[in-house]
Amino acid sequence: MESNKKNAIPLSFENKEVVFIKPSKPTPSSVLSLSSIDNDLNFFIQALLVYRSASANQNSPTYIDSNTNAINTTTTKRDPAKVIKEAFSKGLSYYYPLAGKLVKHADGKLRINCTSDGVPFQEAFCNCNLSCVDYLDGEDIEMATQFGVDFPSEDEYGNQYPMAFKLTKFMCGGFTFAWRFNHSLFDGTGITQFLVSVAELAGGESEPSVKPVWERETLVGKITSEPMKNPMENANVAVSPLLPTAEYVHACFKVDKESIARLKTSLMKDIDLNTMFMKKGFTTFECLAGYIWRARARALKLNNDGETMLNITLGVRALLDDPLPTGYYGNAIVESYVKLVAKELMEQPLLEVVKHIRQSLIPSLNNDYCINFIDTIETKPMRFDYESGAITILTDWRHLGSLDKIDFGWKEPINMIPIPSEVSGPSGMYDILPPSKVDPSMTGGVRFFISLPSAAMFTFKEEMKLLTRNDPKLNL
Structure with missing residues (x-):
């Protein structure tokens, strides 16, 4: 509608x-x-x-x-x-x-x-x-x-x-x-x-x-003499001519199963699956993360020579050598950082962006990285310039257990969505969501929630049309 x-x-x-x-x-x-x-x-x-x-x-x-x-x-x-x-x-x-x-x-x-x-x-x-x-x-x-x-x-x-x-x-x-x-x-x-x-x-x-x-x-982390380095602390941070602004708009886009399959097929056609790096191909998250990150940078018109970063939220429950007790309901998440010069992000083939995401994620998926991250935020929390538009934070709601199946006695919900707030736009926080049950054609697809300056939303929507149109020759 x-x-x-x-x-x-x-x-x-x-x-x-x-x-x-x-x-x-x-x-x-x-x-x-x-x-x-x-x-x-x-x-x-x-x-x-x-x-x-x-x-x-x-x-x-x-x-x-x-x-x-x-x-x-x-x-x-x-x-x-x-x-x-x-x-x-x-x-x-x-x-x-x-x-x-x-x-x-x-x-x-x-x-x-x-x-x-x-x-x-x-x-x-x-x-x-x-x-x-x-x-x-x-x-x-x-x-x-x-x-x-x-x-x-x-x-x-x-x-x-x-x-x-x-x-x-x-x-x-x-x-x-x-x-x-x-x-x-x-x-x-x-x-x-x-x-x-x-x-x-x-x-x-x-x-x-x-x-x-x-x-x-x-x-609770320990004070460390060797905290993780802030990847953007001394960087030439990319900036957008559309920021800062008080005029943000919010939207939730649908990407159906067929569009995801076309995206993966287009990216995989030139990949050597025999390498250890690409043993199982790209995940839906990696493909969409690259596409969303690039589309946002283009929509914000980030300056070419500035650096931009994707912050990916990772759950640590399956990564820690000492498992958390069953029933622990506090935060058990860390961030992994993927950094590129804006020109590289916006102009090189999407395949290279997605490969870079994969290469950056691999070192984060272990106990040592998680412990180092926790020690770092106890010692000196990392802070980023979100107002520039250079930082995109991406979370994935598809793996939150039974959140979309909560049944208070009226069957499971037909829809689950985040509600935009005053931090949604400035934070650059985007969410990948499971499909609702309203639209049967979306089975196997995903949605994602974004907030952008109103002046950037038209360009982002055009990028989304390229992703979701039925074009087997889609040039990425």
Whole structure:
């Protein structure tokens, strides 16, 4: 659905007062420290899940809300807000730090004060059916901000709530479930573990199948005399004439299975698969990472002689020699860096860019790199000039366990998307996403979320048309 059609729908909302979900049982009162990685990620992330009405799912009950006439009165039985709030209360008795406050102490480190004050939760009603907004599966992801958490992230003393939730019901009986969390508490795997536990409790289980483990000291680094060198510290950083700006736009692009196959075929035609380096060919991530990185550089019109870098987020759970305990839900991620001169990135064949990504990733996929990275951010965290446009951060949501399968009792979500925030544009943070279940033709494909200056979006869209058009002679 085109964004101009969506914008023609006048949406109105009825928001209830924010309430605080507290643990269902007494919990310890303590102050908990965070890991080195946690302390390096003090910013908020928002995302949402989209659920169809129960009547649209076979053999599932539907609900009625006695507090409003907005919901279709032919539905019966359960109210998702009530079910989810009760399950969260039970879940917080296990994940009790989340019901506290995140505080920066005098040493500059973040800690959780376990106060059991509760997690903010808001219930809302929207005056349309989910189908009217295409289940939020269109290119215009900006619309998702209307269903996100929009109340304060901190109390009157400036202490941060670790997370907050908002559930918006639609006239069809469907709903969206949005969450905002401080990244210092979770990585994608961690938030997924928590939401799976809540879904299990909503489904009638007496306790989560995986018990949470704090143990953030496991990933506290040591002060090192040989920290990793900042790859862009003394670089001739590329700059964009379109930055800085306050005018950012956000979009979510679809790349179907066939387009990915054509991209791989085009890249592989000149590769010697007998070399150890190319034993199994390129992954979908490597191919798309190269294409997105190059397309963004072209759209931003980066100066040719400046240097640009791709930051790839890597999960360390499978890389560490000493495995993290089962149930650990803190951040277990590091970054790998791929650097090129902008002219090389934008003008050489895409094959060379993707090969460079592969060559740069290989040294990062081991225990020693991960430990060195953690020691470095404990000693001297690396900081980059995001405002220049030279840095692109890429994360992959396709490997977050069961995030797109969270079932609170209304079947699994039909869609899962990030919500644009004020850091989305300036940070250069892009996300590769699994396809929604709205469009069957996207099975096997991917989506990706981007934020760009409004003046750059047209060029980026043209680059995307080259990728997704059915042209077997696509010149990359």
